[in-house]
Amino acid sequence: MKTASEKVVHRLILYKKLLKNFQSKSVRNIFSHNLAEHASLNPAQIRRDLMLVGYDGSTVSGYNVNDLLFCIEKFLYPNEIQNVALIGLGNLGKSILDYCYGRHPIIAINAIFEKDPNKINRIICGTRCYHIDDLEIIVKKNSIKIAIIAISSSVTETIAKRLIECGVKSIINYSNACLSFPAEIYVENRDMMFAVEKAAFFSKKEKEI
Amino acid sequence: MKTASEKVVHRLILYKKLLKNFQSKSVRNIFSHNLAEHASLNPAQIRRDLMLVGYDGSTVSGYNVNDLLFCIEKFLYPNEIQNVALIGLGNLGKSILDYCYGRHPIIAINAIFEKDPNKINRIICGTRCYHIDDLEIIVKKNSIKIAIIAISSSVTETIAKRLIECGVKSIINYSNACLSFPAEIYVENRDMMFAVEKAAFFSKKEKEI
DNA sequence: ACATGTGAAAGTTTTCACAGCG
DNA sequence: CGCTGTGAAAACTTTCACATGT
Structure with missing residues (x-):
């Protein structure tokens, strides 16, 4: 192909x-x-x-x-609906959820995972928030292949391992952690500081002569 | 050089x-x-x-x-402190602010702009929130060269033009709008849906033989 | 005319492979 | 030895330029 x-x-x-x-x-x-x-x-x-x-x-x-x-x-879309897991419902998680909601005909956030008991079992933008302990069950049940990590870095690595363990193939990592995984896993590290540092570097650039 | x-x-x-x-x-x-x-x-x-x-x-x-x-x-850092403007203090703006706060010795968010009167003049993560009408004054006063746009797409283009007008050289655009500008402006479009769509595309990829 | 599809050239990025050094 | 720094090759990406079609 x-x-x-x-x-x-x-x-x-x-x-x-x-x-x-x-x-x-x-x-x-x-x-x-x-x-x-x-x-x-x-x-x-x-x-x-x-x-x-x-x-x-x-x-x-x-x-x-x-x-x-x-x-x-x-060409771009997979044949079946793609379910996405969102890890973390802080400010960033909320904004991602909001941003993606209803945006795409085939790809949608399907499950949110949190540890804060106040958030668990609430439904936000049509999506249920589960306890992080239920990760494996829900991810497998929904055949989730894509996960967005929107939590702080300390637990990122463990969560990423668990995700891959239960079948996730692509990870979008907004945390500060640098994840490295087997080549068959697609990892996109989106540490937001990188964009700012690059912008700072290239804003120095003066016009060429 | x-x-x-x-x-x-x-x-x-x-x-x-x-x-x-x-x-x-x-x-x-x-x-x-x-x-x-x-x-x-x-x-x-x-x-x-x-x-x-x-x-x-x-x-x-x-x-x-x-x-x-x-x-x-x-090599990477500019010689002087780099002030950054953040446009929009919704969930995304808050998470960016939080994420960048105290993270970098030279680069820091220095001014937030909003139109919501409830947010104006509040100080969040050490940073004052100004009315969007004061954009020009504050950006010039602080010699801000970098801006992060964290608002919805409808007004993005106008705001970006205003930013460039008053001296901004680099823009990080989290909105849905596609901005195109003169080549000397560094623009980083970070539509969050792109990462998810790419992840979906590459999660289809099966192991090579 | 003027736009497409594409072979071939140009440009860029990555990797190999090895001289040289402590 | 096993490392670095780097010239040269390989791989990849972009652009040119033109045959072809309407």
Whole structure:
């Protein structure tokens, strides 16, 4: 099967988002240079990326927005519904829940885990909050393959191990901990300080001559 | 001056984090393969990255943790204190504030902007919350060059324009909006749905044969 | 004309592999 | 020895440029 690098997948998700915008503005057709402008990319790159999803544009009217969207989604989305576990319902957990709620037709947060007794068994954004001790049962029962870790770093490693133990294949880690795992697990470390430090580094950059 | 790509900068920040961990465990010296293991990278890459920061290890004892840290920090950090503006004090804004608080010796969130009157003039994590109308005054007064946008998408574009107008050079955008700006502005779009969609895509991936 | 799809070139990043050193 | 620093190769990514189609 065709492989796609993380970069290409990222851009395809971006095109999907841009196309949805165009769709909502009733734009019917679009050219690679239109997408390129909005994505700050080279048109050739967009054409090359789109080769992957198997939809051919027309040299006259470019790409049909609806059809292209359909093909990108078909390429990106898994066949069945993807359940996601959220670990931690602090400020960050709440904002993630809120942000993801109703955003995606196939992927949805399906279970929240906490240790705070006040939060357990409450339903927030349609999602039940379970005790962290029930992690294994619920993750297995719902065939959860994706987890978002939104807790502080001290227990992150243990939780991540438990998640993988019961079948999770991808982890998005917002905690401060650096997780390293077998290569077949997809780990995205999103320590928020990194973005700020990078921004600081590149804000020094003066204009080239 | 030596240029560093975003990728290299990202890894240097990672090394710094790992080195701080080693430092706190009183580890004195470290080899490239130790760092490589913790960062899930190739030792040669680490050695090459470290060439940039101008600190030479010893073939016998590898790198001195303190000295290397010092050199990486010198390379990464700006000369003066970097003030950061946070736009939006919802759940996400609060979690970012909390997360960054006291984390960094040089970079700190220095001003929060909101439109909710209940939040204005309160001080959270040592940081004052201002009315969004005072953006220009405060950003200029504090020479703020970095902004974190943690509000919903509808007003993001306008706010980003205003920020750039008054001197901001780097923007970290957590909203749903796709911002595109002149090349000299560093923009990091961190739509949280992207991470989840990527995770979903790559969790499909089966083990290679 | 003008836009697509794509072979080939250019550019970037990663890894190999080895000289050289304590 | 077993490490570092690094030239050179390999791998990957982006861009150019053009044949082709309407």
